[in-house]
Amino acid sequence: MKLAKLLSANHILLDMQAVEHWPSIVELVGHLVESGQLPESQREEMLEAFKAREDSVSTGIGSGVAIPHAFSDHLDHVIAVFGRSKVGIDFEALDNKPVHFIVLFIVPRKNYHMHLQTLAAIAKMFTNAEVLRKLGAAECQEEILAIFDSRPARVGA
Numbered sequence: 001m002k003l004a005k006l007l008s009a010n011h012i013l014l015d016m017q018a019v020e021h022w023p024s025i026v027e028l029v030g031h032l033v034e035s036g037q038l039p040e041s042q043r044e045e046m047l048e049a050f051k052a053r054e055d056s057v058s059t060g061i062g063s064g065v066a067i068p069h070a071f072s073d074h075l076d077h078v079i080a081v082f083g084r085s086k087v088g089i090d091f092e093a094l095d096n097k098p099v100h101f102i103v104l105f106i107v108p109r110k111n112y113h114m115h116l117q118t119l120a121a122i123a124k125m126f127t128n129a130e131v132l133r134k135l136g137a138a139e140c141q142e143e144i145l146a147i148f149d150s151r152p153a154r155v156g157a
Contacts, residue, residue: 006105062094084136
């Protein structure tokens, strides 16, 4: 499955409002709730899971990219949201540079292997400088989806 299959146009934020690490995660989880991907009843549980993960080590992988991820006992499929920040977010990234692209995803705990496959596919896609340039220049959600769909990085089988 291509990475684009995890997202739809309404799961893409073109201009995030947050400018700091934790508020950006709160904004993206809020978007998952508002878009109907994540039940409101699971918001706090997932925020706690993300907080525990980020407190151990930042998921800012460098090159302007962060990939926060967590597990849920209540989901039966991976859910994701993509956020772009034109100004950049202080995400305590490995290279100490601002983050402009965030892919936040939640994996069903029973499918732990999907976590590794999803993480690897996203990381691979974002190592391509041309992809980063195109994502930064994209003017709409559909353009971003097309970029994700054109890349060979795949999630799962």
